[in-house]
Amino acid sequence: MAATAKRMIALLSVGLASGCWSGGQGGRGTDVEIDGSSTVYPLSEAVAEEIRTAHPEIRVTVAKKGTGGGMERFSAGEIDICDASREMTKAEAELCAEAGVRFDRFPIAYDGIAVCVNPKNDWCDGLTVEQLKEIFRLDSPIQKWSDLNPDWPDEEIKLFGPGADSGTFDIFKEEVLGEDTKSRTGYTQSEEDMVLVNGVKADERALGYFGFSYYVENTDGLKVLGINAGDGGFIKPTNETISNNTYVPLSRPLYIYVNLDSFQDPKVANFVKFYLDNAAELANDVNHVPVGAEITADNQAKFKELSSDVAKPVGG
Amino acid sequence: MTNLAAEQELMARYRQRKRLLSKLFGAVCLMAMISCVAILAFLLISVLWRGFDYLGWDLIRNLPSRSAAKAGIWVYLIGSLWLIGLTTLFAVPLGVGAALYLEEYAAESRWKRIVQLNIANLAGVPSIVYGLLGLGIFVYILNLGQSILAGALTLTLVVLPIVILASQEALRAVPGSIRQASYALGATRWQTTWRQVLPAAMPGIMTGVILAVSRALGEAAPLVAMGAVQYVDRAPTSVWDTFSALPLAIFYWAMHSKPEFHDLAAAAIIVLLVVLISLNMVAAFVRYRFGKKVRW
Numbered sequence: 001m002a003a004t005a006k007r008m009i010a011l012l013s014v015g016l017a018s019g020c021w022s023g024g025q026g027g028r029g030t031d032v033e034i035d036g037s038s039t040v041y042p043l044s045e046a047v048a049e050e051i052r053t054a055h056p057e058i059r060v061t062v063a064k065k066g067t068g069g070g071m072e073r074f075s076a077g078e079i080d081i082c083d084a085s086r087e088m089t090k091a092e093a094e095l096c097a098e099a100g101v102r103f104d105r106f107p108i109a110y111d112g113i114a115v116c117v118n119p120k121n122d123w124c125d126g127l128t129v130e131q132l133k134e135i136f137r138l139d140s141p142i143q144k145w146s147d148l149n150p151d152w153p154d155e156e157i158k159l160f161g162p163g164a165d166s167g168t169f170d171i172f173k174e175e176v177l178g179e180d181t182k183s184r185t186g187y188t189q190s191e192e193d194m195v196l197v198n199g200v201k202a203d204e205r206a207l208g209y210f211g212f213s214y215y216v217e218n219t220d221g222l223k224v225l226g227i228n229a230g231d232g233g234f235i236k237p238t239n240e241t242i243s244n245n246t247y248v249p250l251s252r253p254l255y256i257y258v259n260l261d262s263f264q265d266p267k268v269a270n271f272v273k274f275y276l277d278n279a280a281e282l283a284n285d286v287n288h289v290p291v292g293a294e295i296t297a298d299n300q301a302k303f304k305e306l307s308s309d310v311a312k313p314v315g316g
Numbered sequence: 317m318t319n320l321a322a323e324q325e326l327m328a329r330y331r332q333r334k335r336l337l338s339k340l341f342g343a344v345c346l347m348a349m350i351s352c353v354a355i356l357a358f359l360l361i362s363v364l365w366r367g368f369d370y371l372g373w374d375l376i377r378n379l380p381s382r383s384a385a386k387a388g389i390w391v392y393l394i395g396s397l398w399l400i401g402l403t404t405l406f407a408v409p410l411g412v413g414a415a416l417y418l419e420e421y422a423a424e425s426r427w428k429r430i431v432q433l434n435i436a437n438l439a440g441v442p443s444i445v446y447g448l449l450g451l452g453i454f455v456y457i458l459n460l461g462q463s464i465l466a467g468a469l470t471l472t473l474v475v476l477p478i479v480i481l482a483s484q485e486a487l488r489a490v491p492g493s494i495r496q497a498s499y500a501l502g503a504t505r506w507q508t509t510w511r512q513v514l515p516a517a518m519p520g521i522m523t524g525v526i527l528a529v530s531r532a533l534g535e536a537a538p539l540v541a542m543g544a545v546q547y548v549d550r551a552p553t554s555v556w557d558t559f560s561a562l563p564l565a566i567f568y569w570a571m572h573s574k575p576e577f578h579d580l581a582a583a584a585i586i587v588l589l590v591v592l593i594s595l596n597m598v599a600a601f602v603r604y605r606f607g608k609k610v611r612w
Binding site: 030048065214217 | 379380381382383540543544545546547548549550558570571572573574575
């Protein structure tokens with residue numbers, strides 16, 4: 001009895017001692033900590049990969065808890081950079097202000113939301129934003145394709161869309177459903193875009209929406225729909241229509257939010273500079289729509305301004 | 317006479333029916349076994365088939381990359397090895413100690429029954445709950461940060477009930493007469509436990525430990541919840557380092573927008589299986605050695 005008890009006590013005290021001793025040491029060995037949107041993740045990963053050769057001394061980690069999860073950590077000052085597939089909300093900005101986190105943001109690429117059907121679907125080539133709203137709003141009366149258009153088949157629409165933690169869902173809800181309309185329930189929702197792609201690929205009655213890059217990599221199993229915002233014709237998402245803002249309302253800029261206190265560390269600043277200089281080129285590799293030369297120049301100008309601000313004494 | 321013949325015929329038909337039923341049941345069991353093996357074989361073959369092209373030293377050695385041809389699992393593999401190493405270090409002494417106390421020392425009481433019930437229930441708690449617990453306790457309260465140490469402690473919570481239950485089973489299987497004989501020769505409870513009971517129970521305990529470690533190796537959810545990252549540019553070198561693990565790489569790659577990453581995920585699964593099988597072989601060896609030592 002005594003021996004076991006002693007051993008247990010010894011183990012426990014070792015555990016506690018190491019706990020106290022370690023205060024604040026966890027997660028060391030990283031210079032730039034990034035978290036946030038899983039949509040932006042591939043781009044941040046590509047930048048982190050390239051900086052291994054350009055600046056081998058800068059240590060980078062990237063996590064992908066989603067824009068909301070990343071913002072929570074960012075506003076607590078836990079991370080240096082937050083990947084975001086939407087703008088920071090007011091509530092999140094207030095949290096930053098409370099915690100004394102100063103920040104700035106840079107647009108680094110565009111992403112579109114592709115609305116897709118199965119290639120065997122030969123009746124539907126495009127939908128209006130009004131129709132999308134009718135389909136995806138709460139208590140939607142639309143159960144069959146024929147409910148949208150009497151000429152279309154009398155068959156159930158199988159819906160696929162991102163889950164509520166996803167930035168894609170947030171944008172769709174905001175742009176298509178509007179502030180006051182709740183989203184429909186009772187259809188296949190997943191945070192993993194690939195699940196949605198596979199769902200639409202497998203069923204000719206399917207209709208789904210997900211990140212544009214997932215459409216680009218799976219064009220043979222999907223048919224993308226044109227979207228009519230009410231003024232123009234049906235516009236399909238392409239690199240051009242997304243970056244020149246004609247594919248509305250389902251395109252969005254992607255951002256990185258940079259903690260300005262971290263920015264004082266030259267390693268973080270160098271990483272951000274490298275990110276801004278190379279984002280456009282690397283975006284193509286990961287099937288994001290690159291920002292134009294103008295935005296890249298804007299970003300670089302903003303970077304210079306921030307660097308000179310940082311060089312000034314604090315409070316100046 | 318006619319009555320007897322009719323009865324005999326009835327019995328014969330009855331026996332025949334019973335025999336048929338018995339054979340049928342055997343066939344059903346065989347089908348169940350075959351479908352299990354077939355599912356397993358299908359999974360293994362499809363994984364091997366898909367992942368085979370990516371197997372090689374480059375897969376093991378390379379760092380994460382945006383292109384499937386250059387991506388490798390080095391940081392994930394080493395992260396996973398650190399995790400299971402530390403988890404074993406924490407979970408085995410704690411788990412076996414707790415089992416020894418419950419089986420060899422604790423008196424039968426309501427208190428012991430409550431503890432026993434709780435351990436059995438904890439074994440069924442979804443692992444993500446432990447992940448959140450780990451985030452609260454190890455990452456924030458003990459301030460270990462999102463380090464490999466905090467990750468291993470979180471996995472220790474996940475596997476501890478498994479280790480305790482398996483060790484208890486093993487200890488219970490040691491015949492009571494062995495303990496009585498040891499006491500009769502004047503041994504203390506400590507001597508009895510350490511020299512007789514524990515070595516005899518060791519093969520069973522090892523089986524439990526290996527099951528637990530395999531579980532720890534395959535877990536992704538609790539690690540994501542407690543803050544493992546997806547991209548890290550070097551393998552961890554100390555317990556304070558940020559880390560990632562093999563299941564995270566597999567999950568990310570399997571859901572990647574580029575289809576070639578799905579094959580890479582299959583290759584990573586093969587590596588995970590190889591690590592798992594090696595661990596099992598070590599356990600089998602240890603079991604064999606201990607099994608030989610025990611001679612009453």
